[in-house]
Amino acid sequence: MLMNSLFGSDGSQGRSYQTRRQAAPLPRGYGRSAAPVPGRRQAYAPSRAPSRGFDPRFERRVVNYATSERPGTIVIDKSAKYLYLVQPGGKAIRYGVGVGRPGFQWRGTYNITRKAEWPGWTPPAEMKQRQPWLPDHMEGGPANPLGARAMYIGSTLYRIHGTNEPWTIGQEISSGCIRLRNEDVIHLYNQVKVGAKVTVI
Template sequence: MFRKTTLALLAGASSLIAVPHHAMAIDAAAPAGPAVIYANQGAPQPPMRAAYVQPQRSNMGGGFIEFLFGDAPSSQGYSPQPYQQQPGYYGNRQLPPMDPQQQMLRQQEEAAGDPAQRPFDPRYEKQLVDYSGRESAGTIVVDTPNKFLYLVQGDGRALRYGIGVGRPGFTWAGVKTISAKKEWPAWTPPPEMLARRPDLPRHMEGGPENPLGARAMYLGSSLYRIHGSNEPWTIGTNVSSGCIRMRNEDVIDLYGRVNVGARVVVM
């Protein structure tokens, strides 16, 4: 009697349930062919496109019936997806964004390590200044300790330019005259320099990469020159082997203002 009752209950339950209660991902058009209507199902509905629907547990009374018709795993059922961590977490080795002050400090440190990135000091811009010296107009005065070159204008005024000067042991003082002027000069390192720097080229034609820059004014019969530079960040420093170094734009300006025979006083 008990066995017959159990089978009857199972048969009645199976007639009430049209489809298994599994999660469905409706993402394709309905298959072609005649529609099949189950006992408890209305008219066929048009095909739907939807995202995955989270399965919900039905209330089947628990126990043996729940085990048979509940949401037990199957090959077509829902399988949980692995959790994907969002970017920006420490677990992904991505640190939080750096605040603006830290970013600025880092950029300054990087620029300090690369001389070519150093900004030009505005103190060394060309400017008209007062001059109280005794040199006459047209004279060039080189102030080696303070790294300025003055072109005396007369009437107590002078044009002042920033310069780079000799390294320790290569500075000098004296009076010279401009013996020659050249635009985009070629460069032939003297033997004394090649002895110190055998890696230097024996000769280099004039051009933007030439260490003498855009212009050169030769000082008497010496090896010294007032010349341009393709390294403007060196202005205001002790950098040369005795030559007076200027920015290219400044040496071009000075070149056009002085003549061969001009007096040069180096202090």
């Protein structure tokens, strides 16, 4: 089983925007084996494998959410282990997340500066020092700990990304990144534009 994610340093807000497009789906039978990165014509079929203790409190759902933030803003509540995508009319889409373990937590307001499908992963030097068995680089795919999608936060090394360990959702588990189940990070990725505001509380 691969390693916990990730990274960090302070960063500035990105302000460029791009046209929203649908992202490539997960491969059929995801999670049974290390499969190639999927083509765009492959359909997503959620794994039928046991959830290994995934807590149903962290299922994606629409909830009432009173906030002064504009629709399209991402609010991450680290203590509750939820990410909220603000919607019109006092609503939000709520996703369960895994967050940084003690000593790797942070707060602040940033912007999404980049998005990637099936991102590659290069562990930073400080992580390699803590975990010298990590690879120098791993190409994107189902075995990659960044999962199916990544959204990059400011100029930091932090990301909102998927995970190949969905049972870790709801835990303080990472080196600072925010992780979602792959089906949830794909759903979020398809809603969010580069430039979207991200507030971590």
